[in-house]
Amino acid sequence: MKKPPWLKKKLDLKVCHTLKVLLRDLGLHTICEESGCPNISDCFARGTATFLILGDVCTRNCRFCAVKKGKPLPVDADEPRRVAEAVRRLNLRHVVVTSVTRDDLPDGGAAQFAQTVLNIREQMPNITIEVLIPDFQGDKEAIKRVVEARPDVIGHNVETVPRLYPEVRPKADYRRSLKVLRIVKELNNEIYTKSGLMLGLGENEEEVMQVCQDLRAVGCDFLSLGQYLAPNLKAYPVKEYIHPDKFEAYKRDALSLGFLYVASGPYVRSSYLAEEYLK
Numbered sequence: 488m489k490k491p492p493w494l495k496k497k498l499d500l501k502v503c504h505t506l507k508v509l510l511r512d513l514g515l516h517t518i519c520e521e522s523g524c525p526n527i528s529d530c531f532a533r534g535t536a537t538f539l540i541l542g543d544v545c546t547r548n549c550r551f552c553a554v555k556k557g558k559p560l561p562v563d564a565d566e567p568r569r570v571a572e573a574v575r576r577l578n579l580r581h582v583v584v585t586s587v588t589r590d591d592l593p594d595g596g597a598a599q600f601a602q603t604v605l606n607i608r609e610q611m612p613n614i615t616i617e618v619l620i621p622d623f624q625g626d627k628e629a630i631k632r633v634v635e636a637r638p639d640v641i642g643h644n645v646e647t648v649p650r651l652y653p654e655v656r657p658k659a660d661y662r663r664s665l666k667v668l669r670i671v672k673e674l675n676n677e678i679y680t681k682s683g684l685m686l687g688l689g690e691n692e693e694e695v696m697q698v699c700q701d702l703r704a705v706g707c708d709f710l711s712l713g714q715y716l717a718p719n720l721k722a723y724p725v726k727e728y729i730h731p732d733k734f735e736a737y738k739r740d741a742l743s744l745g746f747l748y749v750a751s752g753p754y755v756r757s758s759y760l761a762e763e764y765l766k
């Protein structure tokens with residue numbers, strides 16, 4: 488599908504250079520690079536990035552995602568220290584850490600998340616920390632491990648409406664994702680929870696609003712809604728480009744359900760301007 492005029496953002500790879508050098512120096516991955524995020528020039532130019540821990544190979548096969556799929560490498564025990572070092576060098580006030588899904592690990596990688604939060608906090612006591620976690624197959628003990636490290640925000644994206652899960656996220660489960668968000672709140676309701684959807688995969692308005700209601704029913708505080716852009720030709724195709732006015736209407740409707748903050752727009756990604764949600 489031909490992109491509409493509101494989706495013509497240009498990448499400026501020159502502004503990404505300094506941050507890329509730092510990341511390679513520390514042997515770190517970012518979801519910004521792995522996913523081919525269209526906001527990379529803005530975020531890297533501002534000196535922010537979303538760190539991707541637990542390697543760069545995912546055990547699932549979501550069709551919207553450009554991250555490599557297959558058999559991941561063993562967990563790198565030094566990675567939390569290096570993420571904290573990058574955060575210190577960048578002097579961040581807010582950091583987002585995410586991971587590939589590691590169904591091969593008994594705890595899904597929860598201990599690595601917890602250790603990363605602890606290492607960052609040790610380096611930068613006043614920083615706010617956001618983790619965007621996989622579903623850990625709904626394992627409460629794994630979720631508890633992350634909650635006990637006390638990040639400020641725990642995000643888990645539902646990504647799309649339940650009807651499209653079999654086609655778009657065949658190994659995920661919508662109800663299980665809601666359960667993850669519910670468990671976080673049950674374990675510690677002082678931690679903000681956050682979720683996000685990509686629009687333009689073929690969902691309809693009623694389905695989107697039903698997801699918003701489901702998220703509020705499990706106490707989700709923050710919501711992001713952004714336009715899905717297929718990362719490559721083999722990926723799930725874009726079915727619709729949502730007009731910016733429609734994103735605004737979704738924002739108004741979602742806020743009326745009680746979310747504390749809603750970011751909604753064509754280039755919104757769950758980690759884009761993530762510090763704004765806490766202001």
Ligand code: SF4
Pocket residue numbers: 518519520524525526527528530531535536537756757758759760
């Ligand atoms: S929006 Fe998120 S994933 Fe994209 S470049 Fe910015 S921090 Fe990275």
